[in-house]
Amino acid sequence: MPGRVSIFVTCIVDQVFPRVGLAMAEVLERIGYTIDFREQQTCCGQPAFNSGYRAEAAQVAEHFIRTFRDADFVVVPSGSCASMIGHHYFDVFPPESAMHEEAQYLGPRVWELSRFLTEVAKVEDVGAKFEQTVTYHDSCHALRELHIKEAPRRLLRKVRGLTLKEMSVAEECCGFGGTFSIKFPEVSGGMARTKIDSIHGTGASTVVSIDSSCLMQLQGALSRAGSKVRTMHLAEVLASREPQS
Amino acid sequence: MMMTRERLVQIQNAVADTKLQNAVYSATARLKEKRQEVVEELPEYQELRTHAAALKKHALENLDHYLEQFEANVIAHGGKVVWARDGDEAAGFILDIARQRGVKMVVKSKSMVTEEIHLNQRLEEHGIEAVETDLGEYIQQLAKEPPFHIIAPACHKTRQDIAEIFRKGLNTECGDEPEQQAGLARRVLREKFLEAGIGISGANFLVADSGALLIVENEGNARLCTTAPKIHIAVTGIEKIIPRAQDLAVFLKLLARSATGQLLTVYTSLLGGPRRPGDVDGPEEFYVVLMDNGRSRLLADKEKRESLNCIRCGACLNACPVYRKIGGHNYPWTYSGPIGAIITPQYKGVLQDPWLPFASSLCGACAEVCPVKIDIPKILLDLRRDVVAERTQASSNRLEKWAFQGYSWLMRHPRLYALAGRLGAIGAKLPFATRIGPAAKWGQVREVPMPASESFRAQWRKRKAAK
Numbered sequence: 001m002p003g004r005v006s007i008f009v010t011c012i013v014d015q016v017f018p019r020v021g022l023a024m025a026e027v028l029e030r031i032g033y034t035i036d037f038r039e040q041q042t043c044c045g046q047p048a049f050n051s052g053y054r055a056e057a058a059q060v061a062e063h064f065i066r067t068f069r070d071a072d073f074v075v076v077p078s079g080s081c082a083s084m085i086g087h088h089y090f091d092v093f094p095p096e097s098a099m100h101e102e103a104q105y106l107g108p109r110v111w112e113l114s115r116f117l118t119e120v121a122k123v124e125d126v127g128a129k130f131e132q133t134v135t136y137h138d139s140c141h142a143l144r145e146l147h148i149k150e151a152p153r154r155l156l157r158k159v160r161g162l163t164l165k166e167m168s169v170a171e172e173c174c175g176f177g178g179t180f181s182i183k184f185p186e187v188s189g190g191m192a193r194t195k196i197d198s199i200h201g202t203g204a205s206t207v208v209s210i211d212s213s214c215l216m217q218l219q220g221a222l223s224r225a226g227s228k229v230r231t232m233h234l235a236e237v238l239a240s241r242e243p244q245s
Numbered sequence: 246m247m248m249t250r251e252r253l254v255q256i257q258n259a260v261a262d263t264k265l266q267n268a269v270y271s272a273t274a275r276l277k278e279k280r281q282e283v284v285e286e287l288p289e290y291q292e293l294r295t296h297a298a299a300l301k302k303h304a305l306e307n308l309d310h311y312l313e314q315f316e317a318n319v320i321a322h323g324g325k326v327v328w329a330r331d332g333d334e335a336a337g338f339i340l341d342i343a344r345q346r347g348v349k350m351v352v353k354s355k356s357m358v359t360e361e362i363h364l365n366q367r368l369e370e371h372g373i374e375a376v377e378t379d380l381g382e383y384i385q386q387l388a389k390e391p392p393f394h395i396i397a398p399a400c401h402k403t404r405q406d407i408a409e410i411f412r413k414g415l416n417t418e419c420g421d422e423p424e425q426q427a428g429l430a431r432r433v434l435r436e437k438f439l440e441a442g443i444g445i446s447g448a449n450f451l452v453a454d455s456g457a458l459l460i461v462e463n464e465g466n467a468r469l470c471t472t473a474p475k476i477h478i479a480v481t482g483i484e485k486i487i488p489r490a491q492d493l494a495v496f497l498k499l500l501a502r503s504a505t506g507q508l509l510t511v512y513t514s515l516l517g518g519p520r521r522p523g524d525v526d527g528p529e530e531f532y533v534v535l536m537d538n539g540r541s542r543l544l545a546d547k548e549k550r551e552s553l554n555c556i557r558c559g560a561c562l563n564a565c566p567v568y569r570k571i572g573g574h575n576y577p578w579t580y581s582g583p584i585g586a587i588i589t590p591q592y593k594g595v596l597q598d599p600w601l602p603f604a605s606s607l608c609g610a611c612a613e614v615c616p617v618k619i620d621i622p623k624i625l626l627d628l629r630r631d632v633v634a635e636r637t638q639a640s641s642n643r644l645e646k647w648a649f650q651g652y653s654w655l656m657r658h659p660r661l662y663a664l665a666g667r668l669g670a671i672g673a674k675l676p677f678a679t680r681i682g683p684a685a686k687w688g689q690v691r692e693v694p695m696p697a698s699e700s701f702r703a704q705w706r707k708r709k710a711a712k
């Protein structure tokens with residue numbers, strides 16, 4: 001039975017892709033949830049953690065835990081951030097540390113959006129309509145750390161007018177990888193090109209994912225290549241109701 | 246960026262080299278797809294991985310016991326175990342034997358451990374010719390290049406490249422057909438097998454309870470290397486030990502499948518010592534050189550010890566999008582790809598090539614295919630932490646450290662974070678904004694995203710007020 005859910009929109013959505021956060025809120029409200037947005041929220045700490053700065057990551061993680069410690073559900077429009085909280089907080093807070101138990105308590109309450117919809121809310125049809133051919137990019141942490149493969153596809157298949165066409169290398173990394181993308185731009189860009197070749201091979205107009213960071217990488221590479229294909233977060237597709245121009 | 250200019254240029258060149266990219270991408274794709282097919286047909290695949298990882302863990306935790314057992318069994322069969330602390334000691338032993346027996350030529354079957362200690366070079370410095378007999382290794386030797394890939398040393402070469410290498414290296418005509426090329430190599434190498442006084446091999450597994458070593462291969466050259474010459478010397482790392490012969494059932498099911506997508510390799514040889522009276526073939530002398538060369542240091546680090554689980558199948562290379570872009574020659578040491586990225590810093594010290602653990606998007610494709618379940622992304626993250634710790638101690642990362650301290654502080658002060666975000670959004674509109682700092686790096690290969698003119702939190706507040 002729907003109730004109240006907290007949302008953690010992630011720092012990148014807050015600052016760069018607010019429309020994704022709004023779309024997520026809209027979808028959740030549409031199926032009956034009340035949204036709790038805590039203004040204390042900022043980042044999960046992943047940038048520092050992935051860069052080897054554990055102490056700094058721990059401080060930010062602690063802030064995250066304090067912000068959401070009494071929430072029953074925290075829904076996140078990102079597999080990567082959800083995995084940081086659910087898995088890597090234990091690397092940040094090893095068993096002997098003070099925050100370990102808190103991390104253990106909060107971890108299972110944090111849900112990536114597509115998982116939350118299909119497993120907690122138990123809906124696949126959220127009443128969306130999107131008349132386009134789309135292809136789905138499996139983001140790495142969602143796929144390999146959270147084992148999210150089918151949930152977003154099940155949701156997409158229920159969208160009216162939408163055709164899902166799989167690309168040949170859906171599971172290959174887009175090349176983002178956080179600071180990797182600016183530490184090794186040539187390699188990161190090369191990985192994106194492999195991916196967009198595969199996207200183009202499907203003839204889809206839109207590439208969908210559940211992580212805005214991957215989409216930022218892919219959109220940047222698509223635009224640089226002069227491609228007409230655009231990127232959309234799953235939440236945006238699920239929020240759509242009108243035929244797209 | 247902690248990386249030499251030279252290395253950076255090499256990486257840029259590799260990424261821009263379409264021919265190389267195509268060769269590597271298709272060779273690794275083939276191996277990757279074949280592996281995928283055969284593991285999907287093996288219902289117990291995941292259990293086998295778990296079992297293999299547990300066996301490796303047990304063997305490494307009791308390494309001294311199993312190594313002693315292995316040695317005792319080798320001696321009982323009439324062979325000899327030689328303990329080598331490093332490449333000097335291993336090469337020293339081989340040179341002594343060669344000198345005593347008057348050997349001028351050795352044949353070698355594929356061995357990454359001998360690459361690790363530059364054995365060929367050391368032998369040649371002492372006037373001993375070392376001939377690689379694995380086709381891929383032979384091509385690389387003629388091309389004067391180290392192996393490009395753990396199991397497919399010349400996978401970056403097209404058949405036209407190979408024809409050219411044979412023409413130059415052997416001073417003879419050679420066409421573009423792989424069969425023809427293999428035939429030519431076989432003819433040349435046959436002479437070498439007959440002439441060589443010593444055969445040097447590696448080992449895939451050392452079986453403690455039977456004092457035998459196991460070698461898998463597809464060309465039959467390892468079989469010849471280990472039986473035709475009068476002396477066989479296997480050079481291998483101490484971590485290759487497994488407790489019992491019956492454990493091979495687990496590892497052999499995983500190794501060929503992970504490496505080449507075969508159910509089993511064409512040849513699987515279990516070698517247990519010198520020729521005994523009545524044997525039809527086999528060497529007169531049999532030595533196993535057990536190398537440490539830094540392995541005991543890895544063993545001491547419980548957190549990353551599982552790095553020694555590796556059975557060198559190469560599956561992680563084929564799965565790795567970074568390896569597939571930069572190729573096998575842009576890793577600082579003998580071992581390339583994800584496994585190279587985690588063991589090189591452990592063998593050489595993290596500050597030697599501090600960029601290496603960062604050259605990954607942490608996609609996890611490596612760990613997904615590793616037959617012995619090495620958690621490569623986790624080890625990369627731990628190594629990043631170690632790099633930062635050592636650089637902080639040496640005060641060589643002040644700016645970066647400040648940046649992350651600043652980040653952490655800002656993220657704990659939501660109002661200031663929001664304000665900084667808005668200032669950033671205004672700053673991003675400045676004409677030069679995309680030409681400096683990280684935005685410029687990003688913009689080298691992609692269009693730079695613009696921060697939204699209104700953040701989520703600002704829009705949310707308005708939305709709530711309107712309701």
Ligand code: SF4
Nearest residue numbers: 555556558559561615
């Ligand atoms: S790390 Fe794993 S996948 Fe990579 S070569 Fe070693 S055993 Fe194979």
